[in-house]
Amino acid sequence: MNVKIITDSSCDLPNDYYKDYDIDMVPLTVHVNDQDYRDVKDIESKTVYDAMKKGAVPKTSQASPENFLQVFSSYVEQSQPVVYVGFSSELSGTFQSAKIAQQQVLEEHPDAEVFVEDTKCASLGQGLVVLKAAQMAENGEAAEDIIKTVQFHASHMEHIFTVDNLEYLQRGGRVSKAAAFFGGLLNIKPLLHVEEGQLVPLEKIRGAKKAKVLKRMFEVMEERGNEINRQTIAISHGDDLETAEKLASIIKEKYQPEKILIGDIGSAIGAHAGPGTIALFFLNDLYK
Template sequence: MSFQILTDSTADLPEQWLADNAVQVLGLTVQVDGMHFETVGAERLTSPVLLEKMAAGSQPTTSQINVGQFEEVFRNHAQNGEALLYIAFSSVLSGTYQSAVMARDIVIEEFPEAIIEIVDTLAASAGEGYLVMEAAEVRAAGGSLSEAKARVENLAPRLKTHFLVDDLNHLMRGGRISKASAVIGGVINIKPIISIQSDGSLGTAAKARGKKKAIAEFVRLGLNDLAESTVIVAYADDQEAAKAIKNEILKDPRVKQVLLFPLGPIIAAHVGSGTLALFTIGNKAR
């Protein structure tokens, strides 16, 4: 293996895939009901458990990976002479990326020859995971770290992310929308489709009344500009809806593969049960 790949738990990649592809993961943490939970490892908090707590009224918060955690991992790889590519959660949505940059500077000062590359994906959830998978594919084909990094940097601006949120109160609690918007939207059954903008911030791509119309618009937006034949659909609880969307997407002859992934606990904490997400690579930058 020519280099190591590191990502974080917001990438929402299956544990088996991570193990099979030798991708290392660091976890953000969730605080709920006065307790702190990890999102990686055997004792990790799972999304079904978290969503059940949220349905009962719990209001979780999340915390970034700190400098010390990155420093430990980076130093271990530097000591072993292993080049490292860290594919990071969006710097606009978390301080995790900045923690990694600070840790790299500390370790590089100690080990000037160390190779520690960091990519700010400006992505989240399986969109970030999509980019990790692409880097792993480059490595598996014998590509170098610089080639894998270039592949990620080429795809990241063209990664299209759309979230269909079922309950607006979670976005309101996280400061993503106003309280008035959440209340009015709930009363008149408005379903917003949230997208990640070119600068990494969240914006409303469209609104529809009722979930059926919203799903149709959600799929239309996702497939509007398609350059890669793989599409990822992620979900919080509603796997049946995700399967129905997969079947609809596969009717498009440009699509060869639709992967279904559950949303991990970090993202689920901010969007809640019933959320669906769609990740595609377009021809044009978002």
């Protein structure tokens, strides 16, 4: 049997990708307006963004070990190798839940092939790594080769993003109160990235014009990216498809990537990043 690729809802892949590439997905939980929902399966991100615009403060919970145990066991019982490609352990306890489930499965089935990989990525940065793993699995490649490629792609995945309002990240403890306060006061647009799985400020851009921010995001991609025309580039957005498409057109104007994947930032990440977030993902090196 081919290797089964499993991920979680923080990867933000469009829904049809799960079916098309035979990927299983374990959802995180979103708490909004006193209700709990399974991310992607029970609630759409737009519902969360609309609630946030009306003042709601959604929260999220990691996927539980029990969730992973159920999914892992279903494939192990069919003697199918499993590779879980997960959300950054620096941003969620979801990966640790997967580790606990892995240990439980291996205690009961010592010969089972169950691998869990911490991508240190988020949103479509994680999604691109998952997609590469799924394509390899579809081609019948071995778990060891898939894991090696996952580790390379994860370690070379760039996340360049901006948010409309730093307050959302501050609420979730992702930036300091001071940074959120001064960001709003001085009309500063933050440019952030991911370093060792954590959100890290990259630059401050004065002025709220999106065109200026998109131009700088494109410039950073040119500075850091490698062989952009040979890559699948990804752009995720918080209920702002128009801006995501503008960024895609800027990239297409100079480069012709193999593909530009545009998708929504799902509820699990959107609950912290907020509406208006725009994120760009690409590799700074290609796997030879």
